[in-house]
Amino acid sequence: MQNFPIVSTLKHTLAHQAAHFFIRSQEVEGNLKDSNIPFRMFVFGQNDFTKNLLKRTYGTGFTVRREWRAFIPNLKKQIKTYCKSADLCVAVLPRESEIDYSGLYDCKCPELVQQIIHTSGGWEDVRNGFVQKKQQITNNFAERYGLEYRISHEQSDLDFFYKRMFVPHVERRYGKLAIIDSFADMQRFFEQGMLLFVTKNGVDVAGALSLIQDGKLIFRRTGVLDGDETHVEAGAQTALYYFQLRYANGNGLHAVDTMMSNPYLNDGVFRHKKEWGAEVSPSNDYMTWAYFFHGTxxxxxxxxxxxxxxxxxxxxxxxxxxxxxxxxxxxxxxxxxxxxxxxxxxxxxxxxxxxxxxxxxx
Structure with a gap:
């Protein structure tokens, strides 16, 4: 029994070292989603980005022809070979790898993008960055829907937010696929930030847990009372965005950081943030690029x-x-x-x- 920690540490060390030399790889075939167009792809690297890429490309209708661990020092040669018979090869690699693949890849994107809404100047300056629909919705927004907001640093409010808003909201939205932060994680966020509650007739109906760092309000987690979006006629997410932006603008903060999104222009979350005037930039969370190599x-x-x-x-x-x-x-x-x-x-x-x-x- 005394040797188990040593064995565990050794396995972890070997796995970490192997990651520098081998990458999990797949050959995948199927029809492009919502079409009868066959599409063959080689994917190097298995993570959230590549899983989402496969889901977007094929839906659930694809076949994994084979899986293996590719030897990274030979990967460039393999990609050149596979591109002759595939429609597309995609490899998620550290950014320092670019020098090795320059001239071979056709384009690259980050695994995630950051979206920030600038809040300097007057409130109308901020609203001018919204799409027309959001400008119309936010005109006399609070008065029209009978909404207000309040800021809290009270522990009892964190308990209420977590149990009555955050957990029910995530469970209703994602069902069995829900990944729920622990209360301990939420507590750490709370100790560095604050809660913003949207209220109607004196009742808290939606909430957001946010941090303030470097002059920015960072949107961390949201929730709706009992997971029921109908509590807010205009939409809970709309109300939370509106009041977070009003708070940031009114308290001299230069931006609201809406955190990360998938890098697809038609992704629902990406589009929602864009409608509020968010500026997109590469996320540096992973320091990787997804390199795309075209077949023909x-x-x-x-x-x-x-x-x-x-x-x-x-x-x-x-x-x-x-x-x-x-x-x-x-x-x-x-x-x-x-x-x-x-x-x-x-x-x-x-x-x-x-x-x-x-x-x-x-």
Missing amino acids: MNEKLATFYDKNPLTIQTEAGMKGLVGIPLEASVSEKMIQDIKRRYHCRGLNGFVLFTPAGMQNVA
């Missing part, structure tokens, strides 16, 4: 990027990569439509992927 420039890849438009990192900063299937030439009308649908603060233009090639537009 064809309609299948254009359809893939049409369904999965990405925020990519380029020498000119972040851009949106959007697919246009079936169209060899891109009209001005199509460009304007893409800008209308996907433009957000922080993007320095778009890269359009068509079967004929990739085209940069400002």
Whole structure:
């Protein structure tokens, strides 16, 4: 029994060392989601990003042809070989690996993006960054819906927020897939921050646990009373965003950090934050890039990027990569439509992927 800690430590050390030399890999086939278009992909690295990528690409209808641990020093050679027969190869690797893959990968994106809403200036300056619909909703918002907010540092309020708001909200939203922070984790956040409650007729109906660091309000966790969104006619998330922004603006904070989102331009969470005027930037949480290596420039890849438009990192900063299937030439009308649908603060233009090639537009 006395040797078990030594064995455990040795296994952990060996696993850590092996991670520098081997990467979990998959060969996957199936039809692109909501289509009858077959799509073959090699994925190097198994984590939340690649799992989400597979789900977005195929839904549940894909087959894993094989799984193995690829030897990282030989990975570049393997990718060159696999790209000859696959539609796409994707590898999640440390950012310092870029020098080894420069000239081989076609684009790269972060695993997650950061979205920050600037709150300097007057309240109308902040509102001017919202999309038109949000500007309309937030006009006389509190008065129209009979809502107010309050700030709390009371331990009893944390207990109430956790048990009556946070846990029910997560369970109702995610069901059996819910991952619930422990109360101890929530306590640590609380000791560094505060609770903001949205109230109606004197009753707390929604809440947010936030931190204040470096002049920013950091949105950590949210909840709704008994997990019931109908408590707030305008929507609990809308009310929480509105009052957090009002608090930050009124207390001299320069931004609200809405935390991380998936790097897809049509992701629901990404879009919701964009509507509030959030500026996108790469997250440095993992210090990795997801490198995309194209097989052949064809309609299948254009359809893939049409369904999965990405925020990519380029020498000119972040851009949106959007697919246009079936169209060899891109009209001005199509460009304007893409800008209308996907433009957000922080993007320095778009890269359009068509079967004929990739085209940069400002």
